[in-house]
């Protein structure tokens with residue numbers, strides 16, 4: 001089947017019709033960046049903006065970070081890199097997930113930096129790079145077990161890697177357990193990395209950039225011997241380790257939906273698919289235009305709360321594709337158009353992204369990355385208002 005290209009394009013934004021929005025503070029992101037920069041000292045930062053900047057909007061976030069003079073941005077794949085280039089972002093962009101050799105001409109044309117994630121494409125790279133040069137960062141698998149050259153593979157590939165030395169700028173690893181208070185495995189990964197680095201050095205290879213640390217690696221200062229760091233989550237003010245809170249990271253997103261309908265229901269009224277909530281006494285039910293298609297998880301129904309005028313109220317019944325329902329006591333003034341906060345930017349609130357992630361047994365990344373592109377993102381200049389919690 002031939003799908004016309006415009007069928008794949010995102011819907012055009014129509015903010016006037018929108019009652020649901022992720023409000024994103026770019027100044028919080030740049031302040032978080034400054035905190036992380038302080039934490040890494042003289043090292044450079046590749047700011048990770050993959051997955052639409054963890055749901056915060058890759059283009060506005062990328063532009064705001066570029067304006068701070070950041071050394072570079074990191075993404076997962078070619079499309080994400082080209083989205084930033086098409087938007088006029090000119091700073092170095094590192095493609096963390098590597099690229100197939102066929103993509104090198106495009107990557108070269110757009111001055112991308114590419115992680116070299118395994119031995120498979122070494123030969124094809126050697127053939128293409130003279131005509132289609134890109135900067136390369138060689139990735140080692142020191143214990144993460146997904147991308148990267150295994151230490152046992154290095155010996156056999158050494159000559160093929162050496163053939164790429166005119167383009168090799170960086171050597172990188174990735175910690176598997178930097179969120180674990182026990183740093184034993186991270187130290188082991190570091191030692192394996194150092195041995196490989198030495199082996200490559202003995203073979204005549206040298207690297208300008210060395211990097212391992214994601215956010216937790218930065219927050220725990222697992223930076224020995226590194227010239228760069230690659231934080232993602234912490235830029236957005238989210239963290240699940242105490243060191244993140246100690247650094248004063250500020251969550252940069254709140255998810256706000258305006259009430260679409262309010263109705264007063266008698267005791268015994270069931271709400272939503274499956275009738276999983278039945279009003280125990282008369283209540284007001286506010287319907288909001290936000291559902292699992294927007295990225296608000298279905299399993300938050302009958303579990304989460306939303307913020308409204310300084311208090312919180314329960315999400316009742318099942319979350320459906322486009323709607324969710326909130327119960328408020330009779331007498332609480334609420335009307336269509338009133339904003340409610342679904343994700344709070346206050347880390348201590350019961351509906352902060354971190355607390356909701358804990359409730360669901362997942363990590364904050366999953367909640368923000370899941371926010372669909374159909375959902376409007378707005379970037380208010382003013383600090384987050386205090387009308388909600």
Ligand SMILES: Cc1ncc(COP(=O)(O)O)c(C=O)c1O
Nearest residue numbers: 048096174214215230231232233
């Ligand atoms: C290779 C690589 N580096 C850095 C990061 C950033 O990690 P974090 O968001 O935990 O800081 C990621 C994220 O998944 C990654 O895959």
